[in-house]
Amino acid sequence: MPDPTRPPARPPARPGARTLWFSAAGLLAAAALALGLNMLAERFATHLRVDLTQARLYTLSDGTRQVLAALREPVTLRLYYSRRLGAEVPAYGAYAERVRDMLGEYVAASGGKLRLEQLDPEPFSDTEDRATALGLQAVPLDQAGEQVFFGLAASNMADEERTIPFFQPERERFLELDLTRLIYDLSSPTRPVVGVLTALPLNGDPRAMMMRQPQLAQPQVVMTQLRQFTTLRDIAPDTQVIDPDIRVLMLVHPQNLPQTTLYAIDQFVMRGGRLLAMLDPHSEMQAARAPGGPGAPPPATSSNLDRLLHAWGVETVSDQVVLDLRGAWRVRAGQNDRVQAVDYVAWFAMQGDSLNRNEPVTAQLEQVSLGSAGLIRPRPGAAIEFTPLLTSSAQSMLMDATRVRVEPNPTRILADFRAEGQRHVIAARLRGALRSAFPDGPPALEEGQERAADMPAHKTASDDIANLVVINDTDILDDRFWVRVENFFGQPMATPFAGNGSFIVNIAEQLGGSDALIGLRSRGESLRPFEVVDAIRRTADAQYRQTERGLQERLEATERRLRELRQGSTAPAGERSQSLITPEQRAEIDRAREEIANTRRQLRSVQLELRRDIEALETNLRIINIALVPLLITGLAIGLALLRARRRSAARA
The missing domain is CATH 3.40.50 (Rossmann fold)
Structure with missing residues (x-):
């Protein structure tokens, strides 16, 4: 029997409550660790970055580091940025942060040779006068005429100056080039x-x-x-x-x-x-700049x-001349052309393996x-x-240069195009x-011409x-x-x-x-560029032009035969001159009209048929983007959940 004088024992703590306390303490410790790491990084690793972009757009290139390492004397960078511009136009405010961050990277990588100053040229201030004197561009912000600045001025110890008059967001991908070129100009006299x-x-x-x-x-x-x-x-x-x-x-x-x-x-x-x-x-x-008009010799x-x-x-x-279907420019078609634009294969953009990636001058170019x-x-x-x-590319051929010299016809050139591989x-x-x-040495001089006095030895x-x-x-x-x-x-x-x-x-x-x-x-x-879709479109367009030309020639021949039939035959002499059409000619005219109608229907339908590959590809891409990727992620999540459930079951057993 239990002892009535003895107090009852305290029930043991529930395991769930203890786990909860440990979890809360762990979260607090993790938060404190993250805060401490951030403070240390802010203090000692300000310029540490991890660039995960394919083109490494946020990493200073080797060329920039080479230019910075070659600096022989200090260079001062003065960023003139009107804060009012960022407040009124947020796009410029975001770009200003990008410019400041990039300039900070330059300063950190220069080994103390670059010094950065950030100035706000307020209206009617000495700073504004200095920005104007340096040649920075002032842009009106509103109808009241207030002007703002967003430019950079750099100077070296010899008081040589270089400027970027105004930073345009449209040139963001050229930002590193513009900055490095400015510094290079000051360091390479x-x-x-x-x-x-x-x-x-x-x-x-x-x-x-x-x-x-x-x-x-x-x-x-x-x-x-x-x-x-x-x-x-x-x-x-x-x-x-x-x-x-x-x-x-x-x-x-x-x-x-x-x-x-x-x-x-x-x-x-x-x-x-x-x-x-x-x-x-x-x-x-x-x-394009040759003088002369119609009838003038080319x-x-x-x-x-x-x-x-x-x-x-x-x-x-x-x-x-070289014709290339891959990368061909879309130009305005002729006035009588049924399609508004056509691929002009004599003008083309070279991309991908058309640029030698082993040569420095072309290694990183995207298009020429x-x-x-x-x-x-x-x-x-x-x-x-x-x-x-x-x-x-292999989708190219050679053509007589006279075809592009005298009234070039992009539609006919495309119709005659056949890739030679x-x-x-x-x-x-x-x-x-x-x-x-x-x-044998220098050539003979023309009559009245004298030999240059500083002619070097042959x-x-x-x-x-x-x-x-x-x-x-x-x-x-x-x-x-x-x-x-x-x-x-x-x-x-x-x-x-x-x-x-x-x-x-x-x-x-x-x-x-x-x-x-x-x-x-x-x-x-x-x-x-969307190269797969573009290649399919160009191939379809070339096939269409070739088919169209054949149909067009047949249509012209039929219409010419129809005109001849409509003229009929001449009446006998002495009678009133008129054109007579026999029943056989009338039947031939009807057949010609039917053939013209059929040919025109084929001309209207051939391009739609040739575009099916493009439309099918676009549909498949929509399915992949809209349905397949989420399904894959969902399937992966379900698979991981099943795997975890199986592991838990095995651990309990």
Whole structure:
């Protein structure tokens, strides 16, 4: 029996309550640990980042770190940002945070060589006057006329200054390039000298006002970019000697050069000069600016450098152009065309494996656009090293250049397109020991011409390994093929949609011996086209054009036969002249009308039939995006739940 004098024993604590207390204590400890780690990171690891983006957009590139490591003297960065701008336009406020964070990364990686100041230029303040004096762009915020700033000014110990007048959110993907270029300009006082010999108005067309096209008076954007990194110097087309100070010679669309100039180019390369030769079977830029009207003879729009390139072991084809269905531009179709837009396979964007990923100048480019380009190939038995930079896809073919020179018809060109399954090189790097194209010495002078006094000694072979780049297209420099230039409060703003400018500047800098910004500049373009759908659409469109042309020819023949039948036969002489139609002709007319109606129905239906692949793919993608992915996640969750339940059952057993 239990002892009545003894107090009853305290019931033991419930296991559930004890577990609850331990869990709460664990949560508090975890929260304290997380808070402590955050405080330590804020204090000692401010710039520690983990970049999980595919293109590593938030990580300073090797080129930027190379430029920062090469700083020989301190550089001061002054960010002028009006807080009122961020308050009124939140998009600029978010972008300002992005700019500040990036500048902080620069300062942290500079080893103390960069100093950052952040200033708010309030209206009528000394800071505002200083921002205006530095050339930063003031933008009106409202109708009251209050102006705001969002720019950067940098200066070195020699009081040299560089500025970014206004940060545009549209250029966010070029932010690192713009910042690094600004610092590079202050840290590199000497730039490679690039000589430019061209027959094209790359620095603006002086006839722009006469042509009533003032926009043509502006230089091409690629020339503006080259001036930011190099010193450009114009070369006369009749020069006899290339100045030895010139490191890179940029030869663009050479036409009818005298033999003395060709000799000067040859000897420049023999003495170790670097050459960028840009030729063209048909220059769209030259054709668009050619004078004359209807009935005028077509201008000469091709160029070559056969005398030199043949001697060096390479040739450029100037009577054929490369057509490429992959990446073809959509252009306005003809007035009588049933479809408003058509793929113009003579103009195309090179993407993916068309860009050599093993070469620094093209390794990180996303897209390069060309117009009426030609091919390059090594000559049989040539000992020169031939490295392709730009290559067409296998969906390409060659076509007579006259088809694009005289009234090109994109619809007919597409209808005649047949992919040959062969790829064609359009740009290539050449390296090797070269023999002079003038083995017997300088050519004879023309009558009345005198030999230059500073003519160097003749060289029959290159002093060292020659390094040159040949591109069989000059329209790569034309703004309309790669960049949009818009007006932003009186200032031109260039927004590239292709990497043409980066490609040319990369080549010039690498040939000139400075390639720190090549990888960085190539990160600028971030175009990611829907390649699968686009390829199906282009193939369907090409098939449609081929089918359409056959039906159109049959329709025209039937309509021509119908007109002949309607004329009937001539009445006998002496009777009233009139057209007589026999019953047989009437039956033939009815059959022709029925055939015309059937042909037109086929023309209307053929494109719809050929688009079924695209519509089916779009439907499948919608199913995958809407249903399949959630189903997969749900299935994974159910599988994990079943696995956990099975493990618990096994543990209890």
